[in-house]
Amino acid sequence: MKNENNSSTVKLSGVQTKGGSTIIEVRELTRKFGDFTAVDGISFSVGEGEIFGFLGPNGAGKTTTINMLCTLLKPTEGMASVAGIDVSSHPHEVRKNIGLIFQDPSLDDRLTGRENLHFHAMLYNVDRKTYESRSREVLQMVDLTEKADKQVRTYSGGMKRRLEIARGLLHHPKVIFLDEPTIGLDPQTRRHIWNYLLRLREREKITMFMTTHYMEEAENCDRIAIIDHGRIVSLDTPEALKQIVGGDIVTADTSDNTHAGQIIRDKFGLEIRNGQQGQIIIETTDGDKFIPRLIDTLTNYNPSIQVLSINLRRPTLDDVFIKLTGHSIREEEADQAKDSLKRRVRMWNRGR
Amino acid sequence: MYDKFIQNLKGIFTIWYRDVLRYSRDRARIVASLAQPLLFLFIFGSGLSPVMSNLGGGHLDFRQFMFPGILGMTVLFTSIFSAVSIVWDREFGFFKEVMAAPISRAAVALGKVAGGSTIALFQGCIILLLSPILNIQLTLFQIITLVGLMLLLAMVMTSLGILIASRQRSMEGFQMIMNFLLMPMFFLSGAFFPLKNIPLWMEILAKIDPVAYGVDPLRQVVLSKTVPSMVIEMLSNYSIAVNSLVMAGFATAFLIPAILLFGKRD
């Protein structure tokens, strides 16, 4: 699965650079809320059939960008077109051509799964025959055929998300926007949903624009725009992005990390940063050859330093993110988890 | 152009259909929303009935007097609550599905008016079934007129509800509106006492209360075969035609800004 995906990545990004047909075009797009600039002059284009990802921490401006592209928010400045239609001047036409999976739940939980689909078909003017065959197809794709006639409030979180994906696809959109399609789901359900999405891309010539702050997920995209504080800091294929970091990541833990870090800076002339437990993180080429030299150097210059552990790995998108922005996505993810816990406690208290 | 019109009609129908479907599924809501009017009618009404025995020169039981007010009350509250489900939907997400769909905002607003009015009318009709218990005689013609009047009142109130909800982001704010707008509107509507020989300030407020123009004609029609016409004249303010015209005016005055505000994109 993984390899298949990688090979198509290369092919598609090739098409893109050769100027294959563009389906989303964004130029200098800006959105302000009062004095605050949520999206700050971003430009990019997405090719037909591409899976394009927006990767960034909370508050980066991902949802705001999607809302402008799907005509729910007016841009303050700049232009955007989807399927060749300008979002500001012809919102109605844009809407017919896109499917949406919102970040927050948007199903009617008093209706059944099938009724939610039917309602969607009515809103999007899908004729009866198309609705019947297509709803069967999408329900099957997300494994909800059996549950379709139960009220949505009896569904699990993952089932609701899958139904939303099915609904977003019902009217044969050219582009589907997925705002954090797997947020709050367990890893297994996340993998499941990704399987549907990748299968979908194989079957239909649909373009996917998605946002996420899960690094592992972003790897599935053909190209990724890394967004922070409303700006795109980098845009490329996952492989190319990882080359920004260059070489390997060596993580070392010693009895005196401050001192050891100093020695590495002085003797190797390398930049280092510290991990969450204070470990030393080094970017270097040929990490396998670097490790013995590292141990030698440390013990030679200060025998009192004990090397506790050394780990060598390929760079991840998180490393790329830190390199580009100076901070980690994960810290904020942890903050968000805390926030949602607080919120839940509050709700529970209110409920009593 | 024509296609667009048809598609918007479909949109209106869709929004209406969802509201009605949800309503039909929510038995608890149906029962709960009928409980309040029944309590008023049978406890409040029966308790006050002996005291109010000289109302209408002894020709009229207080519960019979209150009955049209209860019809109005049912329509008033059901309409407003249906319209305000928009705020609810906005908070719980479903609204986005509608707002992102390729139908005009005007169609969404009109669909909501249609849905809320249908539900309110239906609830009103359930209350109407109680008329034999109160010894109120109704002919088919009266019933048809009552349905028309209730529908008109329902449209006024759902339009007002949507006007309120169009810029409202939280349920908390709605509670305020409940206390400072709906309750006064209900109390000043003439549901519990005739709007005669009342202080001037109250008379002025009652004149700008849309619900008063609903309760007044409802009472005239409900009681027309039950009490002498002289008694009805004593209790009422305007003719049915004038009341209906004023209601139509209110409906338009609420609906147009409601559609405009609703259509505004952020």
Ligand SMILES: Nc1ncnc2c1ncn2[C@@H]1O[C@H](COP(=O)(O)OP(=O)(O)OP(=O)(O)O)[C@@H](O)[C@H]1O
């Ligand atoms: N309606 C609004 N009014 C004022 N500020 C807003 C509004 N919507 C978004 N913002 C602000 O704009 C910034 C970007 O928000 P946005 O929802 O686009 O972030 P995001 O990248 O989707 O984050 P997340 O990962 O948490 O979903 C945030 O700082 C947010 O507070």
Ligand SMILES: [Mg+2]
């Ligand atoms: Mg978001």
